[in-house]
Amino acid sequence: MRIIIFLLLISFMIKPAFSQTPSKKEMQQQMLEMSNELNIQIADLEKQIADAKKNKADEETIKELQDQLAMLKKQVAMMGGLNKQIGKVSEKTFQQANEEGKNIVPKRDATRINSLPKKILSDAELVTYVKNLVDEVEKALPAAEKTEALKIYNQTKEKYKSAAAISNAATGCWIYGHWEKALFLAGRACQDNMKDPNNLNTYASFLTMADGEQAALPILQYLDKKYPENSTILNNIGQAWFGLGDMENAKKYLKNAINSYPDHSMANLTMSTIYKSEGDTSNAIKAIKRSIKKAYTEDKDHELEKLGGKLEDDDIEFNYPMEDDPLGFDPFFNVFPSAPAGVAEAPKAWSEWNAFDEAIEDLSKKIAPDEEAAGKRAEQFMMKMANPTFNQPVLKLHKTNARNIAVRKLPLALKKKSAVTIEDVMKEVANGFHDATTNRLNALEKQREADMARITAKWAKCEGSLNKPAYCSDVNGECREREAVNDNFMKQAEAIINDGRAAMLKVYRQNKAKINQYIKLTGYGALNDYAERMQNFSKEVWQQNQWLYTYTANFTSTYKSLLDRPKMFSKCGEDLSSAPKQTKQLPGFKKPDCPHSATVKLPVGKIKEKCNTTKIDESKLKMKQDNAQQGDFEFKVGDVTVLDEDDDVHLKIGEITEITDEETSSVTNGPEKKESSDPSKTFNVECDNSGNIHININKIDSQKSGNDNNIIKSTVNSGSTGNTSSLTGFGSHLMLTR
Structure with missing residues (x-):
């Protein structure tokens, strides 16, 4: 029976050229062809090594070529040994293996x-x-x-x-x-x-x-x-x-x-x-x-x-x-500047929004170099993974249920939308805000424009020199009326914007589990070895994976556009641009450990x-x-x-x-x-x-x-x-x- 197992294992190793267990002659011929192909690769590698030494290539490059050569020679030696074993097996045994391999379930052993x-x-x-x-x-x-x-x-x-x-x-x-x-x-x-x-x-x-x-x-x-x-x-x-x-x-x-x-x-x-x-x-x-x-x-x-x-x-x-909110997105939804509830709050709000805009720009600039470095590491890693001498230890280290399931489940989860990317969620979050605010703010702005047109028409009567209305004597009257309209607009706009922020947060919370599922499946599915022949999991290496930096960069790029800067108006004779400057510190992203x-x-x-x-x-x-x-x-x-x-x-x-x-x-x-x-x-x-x-x-x-x-x-x-x-x-x- 062990001979039959041996034959079936060999038939799985060779190229799938046969619809059933091949004959002894067919198997030997295909193994000979495989050996010839390997010998051609060996000759080519030997030439590359000779050229590399002649051109004084770096030692690491030469060593990688030599490692590949040694591996190919081992494969040729193994093929030779297997061919000798096949030579000792009778054609009858091959046929028996073929017959036994056809059965789906065992025959009844009376x-x-x-x-x-x-x-x-x-x-x-x-x-x-x-x-x-x-x-x-x-x-x-x-x-x-x-x-x-x-x-x-x-x-x-x-x-x-x-x-x-x-x-x-x-x-x-x-x-x-x-x-x-x-x-x-x-x-x-x-x-x-x-x-x-x-x-x-x-x-x-x-x-x-x-x-x-x-x-x-x-x-x-x-x-x-x-x-x-x-x-x-x-x-x-x-x-x-x-x-x-x-x-x-x-x-x-x-x-x-x-x-x-x-x-x-x-x-x-x-x-x-x-x-x-x-x-x-x-x-x-x-x-x-x-x-x-x-x-x-x-x-x-x-x-x-x-x-x-x-x-x-x-x-x-x-x-x-996986820890909740592994990349630290939650706090960002609690640091948007407030919308001013009237003209009196406008200067402070103006400064806060300016500081907020600058903080986002600073965050983007800070993330960019890290994302670029992670991209370069990933590119170098993928180049090394083309070399079996490097990739075999890496793949062996990651041969786990956790990675196998994550890799298989992620595309299925994305298709069903039980896992979603942060880009997709941020679009929905933005839509949640705009759906709750756009029409109402447009109607409010339309009413404000009508009120301002009425004030303009009223005070236009004061432009002539004869028969002016009595209110024309109030030199600040028009400004106070416009200020009152703006104050009322900003009070109502604040309530609408707060509704929009609540709607936005609701959408994020509804999708948070899906975001975390995407992060979890992506993280567990990643290959983590940027260092050659690393034998153990490294938290530091895991935290250098490109997906972490790409994901936070994508979040940052869409964060600012989630809600519009509210319209702000000042009191009479006040210039918002002269408001005292403020600074804003945004939350930092997390680099989670894999728990x-x-x-x-x-x-x-x-x-x-x-x-x-x-x-x-x-x-x-x-x-x-x-x-x-x-x-x-x-x-x-x-x-x-x-x-x-x-x-x-x-x-x-x-x-x-x-x-x-x-x-x-x-x-x-x-x-x-x-x-x-x-x-x-x-x-x-x-x-x-x-x-x-x-x-x-x-x-x-x-x-x-x-x-x-x-x-x-x-x-x-x-x-x-x-x-x-x-x-x-x-x-x-x-x-x-x-």
């Missing part, structure tokens, strides 16, 4: 199904069964892996004196690609504490993903009887039946898991595969959309597209945190997530890059804080701030349900038949509790959901006896 116990095991029978099973599994594992796993077991047991810690170590080994060690440790954890349902569930999950479904089911059926309606157990039973090719039982248990928790990502994903195999495309689309909702992956997205479905904004949740931070500590290593980056500690256990089961590692937790460095025996996350449920329970409730918020246990494992595991994490020492967001998701597979059992898990059945 032999393994018939090997299952005819009844649910009792407590005593379970103990005997598991002990015998663990012995058989250990016999099937490679000696070197058992030796290393035993060292981890002894060290963990001595340090923590806890079977739960050993089970945690098993899960860590699986995440790190050491599936053999994971099976060994999970089995030992069960032997050490057979009463812990989490240990049993975890072991059964690993067995299922190792194509040992028939070995896992007796354990899972025992747990199901003890803890009925537990969605975690129901899912794992459904996945096991799926792997055995019993679709009737698989659907029964998976649907029950979904009834308990409608958005169960793994149960829905497998149900989508089953629906697809039955030709029920409509339900296949609905199921995979439910799977995507809380656990988006690119693979699911592509599968949805193949089914003819279309992803919408509401189909993906994005629950990562998402979490650390999960395992006995074999730590996984730290900051913002949209992940750092995997390999000081105790190396990630297996060459393991056929190694896939994309994705880590997702809720809003948590970084853990203290302690030696607690439990897998822990930081304080969960947004959960208020104070439910408590004991181990008698069984493995943690997908939809539950029980804080009393460490974690439990759910699986599907692609080697994917979901680990529900709970904080141990707090009354606050976790929910479905608090999940580690690791993909440790060599195939995709829906292929035959030889493509799932480890690619070889563990035909275990009881």
Whole structure:
């Protein structure tokens, strides 16, 4: 079976020139063509390096070329090694791989199904069964892996004196690609504490993903009887039946898991595969959309597209945190100068508006250099990203759920207008002001002009020398009348302008969540590495991202035009331009930190997530890059804080701030349900038949509790959901006896 996996992996690596698994000759020919293309690139790079040295190019340029050359030579060497491996494989095996790759769901495996116990095991029978099973599994594992796993077991047991810690170590080994060690440790954890349902569930999950479904089911059926309606157990039973090719039982248990928790990502994903195999495309689309909702992956997205479905904004949740008003826009709506309520207030208002206009100009001038510098950094960064030697560490650092979901969700949110740019909102804000004021101010101005025309006509009668009206003797009379009209105009205009400002603020507040959503998705979707080979998230680098400066610049450019400068008139004989000059200090924009931070500590290593980056500690256990089961590692937790460095025996996350449920329970409730918020246990494992595991994490020492967001998701597979059992898990059945 491993040979078949190898062939299918190779067929995915080469160019997609064939509609099915290629023949041995076709595969070798295409790999030869790829090697020839690489050799041409190598020759060209060698010439570039020689020319660069001859022309005395800078050392950094030469080093980048040399790094590219070294990478290409490694690729050629790898292709050569793969070609040798293909040469050892028979044409019959190629044909077998082609046939097995056609199946959507596994064929019914009657032999393994018939090997299952005819009844649910009792407590005593379970103990005997598991002990015998663990012995058989250990016999099937490679000696070197058992030796290393035993060292981890002894060290963990001595340090923590806890079977739960050993089970945690098993899960860590699986995440790190050491599936053999994971099976060994999970089995030992069960032997050490057979009463812990989490240990049993975890072991059964690993067995299922190792194509040992028939070995896992007796354990899972025992747990199901003890803890009925537990969605975690129901899912794992459904996945096991799926792997055995019993679709009737698989659907029964998976649907029950979904009834308990409608958005169960793994149960829905497998149900989508089953629906697809039955030709029920409509339900296949609905199921995979439910799977995507809380656990988006690119693979699911592509599968949805193949089914003819279309992803919408509401189909993906994005629950990562961002502070309110992250760029500091709110205070700007509280610093507009007041409209004068009469001629007496006009001089002060005139000075305030002059100072306001100057402050905006100063702010624009201050922002411009920073925006230009950010643009240059972004341009240099994108040029470097064209070089695989530079971009691979950057992309690896950002290979997280947070970034993947943000990048995918942003265009969908913009289309639905659940996320909006500040430019669009500012247009609506301006329209809100003008809709509330323009017609009313125009009518008020029209009345003022009529009053002024009346005054002009009245005092025109005083221009002649004969028969002047008595009021003509009042030399300041006309000025006082005009002042009174202007004073009345400004009082009424102030009320209208205040209504407009209220309308403007209302529009902004209505759109504030949408602005924040745009900022959040943009920020989490950004690549943050302007420094070569940066290994960790940097707040300072994140705050230098171009989008921050572009967004504040766009806000500033539209801010001044939100509302018009009110018309102001002075008292008789007063000149507004001579009013004392004032200065105005506008609020400063914020440079927010990215608030998402979490650390999960395992006995074999730590996984730290900051913002949209992940750092995997390999000081105790190396990630297996060459393991056929190694896939994309994705880590997702809720809003948590970084853990203290302690030696607690439990897998822990930081304080969960947004959960208020104070439910408590004991181990008698069984493995943690997908939809539950029980804080009393460490974690439990759910699986599907692609080697994917979901680990529900709970904080141990707090009354606050976790929910479905608090999940580690690791993909440790060599195939995709829906292929035959030889493509799932480890690619070889563990035909275990009881």
